[in-house]
Every structure is written in C-alpha cells, then in structure tokens.
Amino acid sequence: MKGPLHRSSTPGSSTPTRQRHALGTPGSAALVSITLIFVVAVSAQQGNREPPTTLPSSPQVIVNADQRFRVVPLKGFDHPWAIAFLPNSDILVTERPGRLRIIRNFVLDPEPIIGIPAVNASGLQGLWDVAVHPRYAENRWIYFTYSKPNANETVPPESRGSLKGPSGVAALARGRFDGSHALTNIQELFVSNTWISGATSARIVFAPDGKLFMSIGSPSRDESHGGPNRVGTAETAQDSGSYAGKVLRLNDDGTAPADNPFVGKQGYKPEIYALGFRNPMGLILHPQTGELWDAEHGPQGGDEVNIIKAGKNYGWPVISYGRAYAGDLVQGGSGPELAEPCAPGMEQPFLFWNPNIMPGGMVIYTGDKFPGLKGNILIGGLQSTQIHRVVLNNRGLPIRRQSLLTELKQRIRDVRQGPDGLLYAVTDMQDGALLKLEPASGSDH
Numbered sequence: 001m002k003g004p005l006h007r008s009s010t011p012g013s014s015t016p017t018r019q020r021h022a023l024g025t026p027g028s029a030a031l032v033s034i035t036l037i038f039v040v041a042v043s044a045q046q047g048n049r050e051p052p053t054t055l056p057s058s059p060q061v062i063v064n065a066d067q068r069f070r071v072v073p074l075k076g077f078d079h080p081w082a083i084a085f086l087p088n089s090d091i092l093v094t095e096r097p098g099r100l101r102i103i104r105n106f107v108l109d110p111e112p113i114i115g116i117p118a119v120n121a122s123g124l125q126g127l128w129d130v131a132v133h134p135r136y137a138e139n140r141w142i143y144f145t146y147s148k149p150n151a152n153e154t155v156p157p158e159s160r161g162s163l164k165g166p167s168g169v170a171a172l173a174r175g176r177f178d179g180s181h182a183l184t185n186i187q188e189l190f191v192s193n194t195w196i197s198g199a200t201s202a203r204i205v206f207a208p209d210g211k212l213f214m215s216i217g218s219p220s221r222d223e224s225h226g227g228p229n230r231v232g233t234a235e236t237a238q239d240s241g242s243y244a245g246k247v248l249r250l251n252d253d254g255t256a257p258a259d260n261p262f263v264g265k266q267g268y269k270p271e272i273y274a275l276g277f278r279n280p281m282g283l284i285l286h287p288q289t290g291e292l293w294d295a296e297h298g299p300q301g302g303d304e305v306n307i308i309k310a311g312k313n314y315g316w317p318v319i320s321y322g323r324a325y326a327g328d329l330v331q332g333g334s335g336p337e338l339a340e341p342c343a344p345g346m347e348q349p350f351l352f353w354n355p356n357i358m359p360g361g362m363v364i365y366t367g368d369k370f371p372g373l374k375g376n377i378l379i380g381g382l383q384s385t386q387i388h389r390v391v392l393n394n395r396g397l398p399i400r401r402q403s404l405l406t407e408l409k410q411r412i413r414d415v416r417q418g419p420d421g422l423l424y425a426v427t428d429m430q431d432g433a434l435l436k437l438e439p440a441s442g443s444d445h
Helices: 034-046 234-238
Strands: 006-009 016-021 029-033 060-064 067-077 080-085 091-095 099-104 127-132 141-149 168-177 183-191 202-206 212-216 246-250 272-275 280-285 292-296 303-308 351-353 359-364 377-381 386-392 398-404 412-417 423-427 432-439
Touching: 060 398, 080 127, 080 412, 080 423, 080 432, 091 127, 091 432, 099 127, 127 202, 141 183, 141 202, 168 202, 168 212, 183 246, 202 280, 212 280, 280 377, 292 359, 303 359, 377 398, 386 412
Parallel strands: 280 359, 359 412
Antiparallel strands: 006 016, 016 029, 060 067, 067 432, 080 091, 091 099, 127 141, 141 168, 168 183, 202 212, 212 246, 246 272, 280 292, 292 303, 303 351, 359 377, 377 386, 377 412, 386 398, 412 423, 423 432
C-alpha cells in the first residue's frame, strides 16, 4: 500500500477507513468512514451543481489564500481539450469537435490548422490530446489522439451528440507541421480494438527516452448493466486482450517496445504497460522522479491519482473508492459484495477524492513565477470548476488540498506549465477560453 493512504478503523465499527490529508478545509486532517464518504459523494452527484457562468473578457485578479493570480482569458474556442507548447513558445490547443488551433504571442489564429482527420465528435468523444515530438526541431512531428468514427454503424438521429450516440475507437496519429497552417504526411500510428459509445478519452506523454505513453479510457457500464453505453462495458479494463482501460507504452512509430512488461505473455497485447483504469484525464511524468502519474475519473466518488508501474493492475472495475451508478460497492457487477475496495494483486491509489472533483489534465509545477506552488500538483476540475492544488512535503507526501479559481465557475479541462513559467488552462465550454495565469501584485485589481 502506498504511503499517504493509511488503513485505520473507527472505534466501535468494523467498517474500514482511510486517513486523508486536507479533506475539506485546507490544512485539516480527518478520519471519515467509507460509508459516510459514499453518502456525501452520492449527495454531491445528485445536486448542488452550479451552472457555469460567462467568463469576463478582461483580466481578473483572484486571491486564493496564499496565492494571487491575474487571470488573462483568450476566448474563441469550442470545447478546448488540451494544450501543448512549440519550441518557439507558440501554443497548440485541441478543440473536441475536431480542430487544432494555434496561438502566437497570445493571439488566436482565426483559422484552424488543417490536416486533422475526421473525428467522432459525439458526446464527450472527439479530438483529444496533442504532444510535440521531443526532436521536433529535426522532424516537425505533432502527435494527437482522437476518437475514430465507426463507418459501419447506424445511429438514430435523436441519439447523435449524446452519450448514447455513435461509437468511436481511440486512435493515435501524427503529422508534420509546416509552421504556419497545415499538418502534412498524416500517419495513423495506433488504433485501439474496442469500440466505445459514451465518455472516454486518450492522453499521451513522451518519456525522456523517446517512448510514448498513451492512456485509453474504458467504457462505462452498458445498458444491460444499468449504464449509459450502447457499445462497450467496464469489464474490458481487466481484459488483457483489449486496449480499453489501459496505459500503453509505444515507440514513436506506434509499435510495441520489446521491453514492455507483457511482451510474449499469452493473452496480453504487447503494447500494454499497465491495466485496470477507468478514464485517465491527466497523464504526466514527474519532473523529479520520472515516475508516470495519472489522474482519472471515478464513478460516484473515487476520483484517483495513481503512480503507474510497469505490469501493475489498478483495479477498475473490481475495486474503487466510489460507488457504481447502480449503487454497488463491487464494481465488477458480479460476485460477493466487497468488504473494502482492496483485492489481491491490485494497486491502491496515491490519492483519491470523495466526492468527485472530476479531474482533467494535471501538472507538477516547477517554475519560479509562483514560488508558493513549486512542487505542488495542480489538477483541472471539471464538475468542481476549479484548479485543484495538492501540496506535497519534502518526502513527496500530500499534506494539504486547496481549490483555486472557483470564482470563475469554469470547467477546467487541462492545466499546463508554459516555457515562461506561467500557468495555462483551458475551459471545457462551448464558448471556451485559454487562461493565462500570471502572478498578481498587491496593487493589481
């Protein structure tokens, strides 16, 4: 079991509990029974959701305890999803409907970059992540993930655009950027083997050795098990022959490295690096340790941050600190009710949340513009409309949690550190924006 999650119990009760740092008020610690946490999580899912508000066009100064941010918005996006920086500091932003945009000197080019293939822009599927090849100066490769449409599927018109709309399959592609307005020489490098309708995603991050990690979300429950999916079901996250619910490790041409943990193991796809994930929305390499970290959605409660190790199983849908939408503790939908969210051979999360924050992209801040944030985890919050801050101590253990920028009431899809040391985030809205976060002085208003 990993360090910051400690097994304990409430006196007079056989219900297992977990100690978490900064549960609720920053700086506090609490022991809360799993049963009570589940009740809170279900209540949060059923109500108390404030609708997002219109983001002002002018900069705002927002003070969150020990941090003062000057938030500069750049509007003109439709559901922006991911951010990447070119070596010259130009910014690439994906839009979920299927467009790649570029920002130069914090001015949005009105014309999308051409060359992105057709995407399945239904429900929460579409164009997802974007990454710049480590040797971009030599090869000009831009990598991106997207939901590839199912050309053989017919869906009633009333279902299009909903979570029961057309199914897609996660794909990885790359193209050479001409530096101006087009991707050329588009190459489809990898395509998953599991069609999914409903919510899913695919994140990518390059390792220092040039290998590429790619996370692929698993389907939600299918309709026969009380879920929203027409196509695909949660059990595929444990299926070693499916790419859904997995983190893959790939060569930069999309092939499987020979030293992957399951290469040569019968029944396992050689690209698989780890398995048992629900829907990772953040995927990073720790800037000091080099470890692979993810932030992923739970069901009703149970959002997680995991430190991902080669060959390990992270439990979904068998174990989770959230409840299934049908109310079950056991996520597999069969077998006896689990007494606690643990099972032999399955890993525990580094962090978890009840109720959900619905995490987006994340970053561990290393810059000098915000000294108070140095070494902190910053995670986009969708349902929770925030950037969620986790303070780590000098041993790498979480000691405080704090909600930032909740005043904006915006769904934060991605958050990144720019080459200038500033923070950048995108809002998951039809009238979405790129936010530049600058340090604000006491004289700023």
